[in-house]
Amino acid sequence: MIGEEEMNSTGKTFLTDYLLHLADDALILGHRNSEWCGHGPILEQDIALTNISLDLIGQARSLYQYAANILNESHPARNVSEDTLAYLRDNREFKNCLLVEMPNGDWAHTILRQFFFSTYQFFLYEKLVGSVNDTIAAISAKAIKEVTYHLRWSGEWVIRLGDGTDESKERLLKAFDMLWPFTGELFHMVEYEIVAADLGIGADLNLLRSKWDEKLKIVFQEAGILSIIENKIKPGSNWMQSGGKIGKHSEHLGFILAELQFMQRAYPNSEW
Amino acid sequence: MRNQVDISSAEISEILEEVMDPEIPVLSVNDLGIVRDISVKDKAVQVTITPTYMGCPAMDMIAATIKMTLLSHGFTDVSIRQVLSPAWTTDWISEKGKQKLLEYGIAPPNSKPQFCNTEFFTANEAVQCPHCSSWNTKRISEFGATACKALYQCADCKEPFDYFKCH
Ligand SMILES: [Zn+2]
Numbered sequence A: 001m002i003g004e005e006e007m008n009s010t011g012k013t014f015l016t017d018y019l020l021h022l023a024d025d026a027l028i029l030g031h032r033n034s035e036w037c038g039h040g041p042i043l044e045q046d047i048a049l050t051n052i053s054l055d056l057i058g059q060a061r062s063l064y065q066y067a068a069n070i071l072n073e074s075h076p077a078r079n080v081s082e083d084t085l086a087y088l089r090d091n092r093e094f095k096n097c098l099l100v101e102m103p104n105g106d107w108a109h110t111i112l113r114q115f116f117f118s119t120y121q122f123f124l125y126e127k128l129v130g131s132v133n134d135t136i137a138a139i140s141a142k143a144i145k146e147v148t149y150h151l152r153w154s155g156e157w158v159i160r161l162g163d164g165t166d167e168s169k170e171r172l173l174k175a176f177d178m179l180w181p182f183t184g185e186l187f188h189m190v191e192y193e194i195v196a197a198d199l200g201i202g203a204d205l206n207l208l209r210s211k212w213d214e215k216l217k218i219v220f221q222e223a224g225i226l227s228i229i230e231n232k233i234k235p236g237s238n239w240m241q242s243g244g245k246i247g248k249h250s251e252h253l254g255f256i257l258a259e260l261q262f263m264q265r266a267y268p269n270s271e272w
Numbered sequence B: 001m002r003n004q005v006d007i008s009s010a011e012i013s014e015i016l017e018e019v020m021d022p023e024i025p026v027l028s029v030n031d032l033g034i035v036r037d038i039s040v041k042d043k044a045v046q047v048t049i050t051p052t053y054m055g056c057p058a059m060d061m062i063a064a065t066i067k068m069t070l071l072s073h074g075f076t077d078v079s080i081r082q083v084l085s086p087a088w089t090t091d092w093i094s095e096k097g098k099q100k101l102l103e104y105g106i107a108p109p110n111s112k113p114q115f116c117n118t119e120f121f122t123a124n125e126a127v128q129c130p131h132c133s134s135w136n137t138k139r140i141s142e143f144g145a146t147a148c149k150a151l152y153q154c155a156d157c158k159e160p161f162d163y164f165k166c167h
Helices: A002-010 A014-034 A043-074 A082-087 A107-128 A134-162 A166-182 A191-198 A205-222 A251-260 A262-266 B007-016 B058-072 B095-104
Strands: B024-028 B035-041 B044-049 B077-082 B137-141 B149-154 B160-164
Touching (some): A014 A082, A014 A107, A043 A134, A134 A166, A251 A262, B007 B044, B007 B058, B137 B160
Antiparallel strands (some): B035 B044, B137 B149
16 A cells, blocks of 8 residues: 555655544534533534544544554554544644534534535545555445535525524534634645645645535525625635644643543543 | 455355344445455455445444354454545445345435535435335435435325435
């Protein structure tokens, strides 16, 4: 596999960094959504969101397993596993985007966060299906089928909220103002992404951006809010937050990890 | 694919009929189409399986059950390999499996998925009620009790039912 050879020959860790970034995005959003379990507005939507959590955590598992294999090949004594990667890394080692660690807020916040992310993930995996790295291509080919459902479900909800009552529209617009500054990071390429894209392993995110913009406009138009937010979504019209991909997180991630990692930290090596 | 000329692997395939999907206990792993390869070298048996959904919690249990079942049939060297590619699709559910789903009260996946795209509010996929065979059904939710199912309701007999959604 090109990715692994390249890494071994240059001694660079870009491939595992890239895998951890993809996995961390999926794990953290999966965890956030799982916080809704038992609290959804109606049973069917509660189940929908927990199903999406399960899909995301499943994607994270496959990516962590692959990353663990690579890490163990170079340092067998480290005995890395999907579990140690999820449960025993610290805040600064996580490479997820800031968007996915944002608090759930109300239903509109959760839906809009999911819609921003699923749209991004759909176009990302669409590209990664053609990765020169066979494992990434295989994971992406499976994941994109699931993400298609996530994108449609969240997009329909954005439309429903925007086109619903005055209150649902107001809440959606509030969520937009809160979350929009965290969307720029999705497409802001950091070093491991640039290297991965150059080698044909990863995706050139600049090429995904216009597709993402296009999908958003369709949905916001349908939701009846495009004219209200049109000026805000113009490129460069908003200060964008970033840093998550290189381990600089908001205070929220610490609280997520405190809960996510509690069992393994308190009772090391505990199992089901 | 399975090595048909090797009698031992055919025998093993026969034994795998006993291993059921824990979430849909009428379907064997063969019916589900997740057994991708069976290889027998000397006395070592390797069964290659592929997950339906990546987050499917049943996969680890299925892998363990296959191993236990083969061990209980006297095989001592058994390993289970999981592969992701090519990605599983509902097309791999056998005809027998689809029939079993129907009898169990789950609408089997339509053979021609009409539905796997990102268009919003598309017309509901036409799904036949497994109880009264009516086509007058509607989707309640795309996400059901497990990752592989959507929730439907029949407008004629009023019964809710699961649909094994296209994937
Ligand atoms: Zn009926």
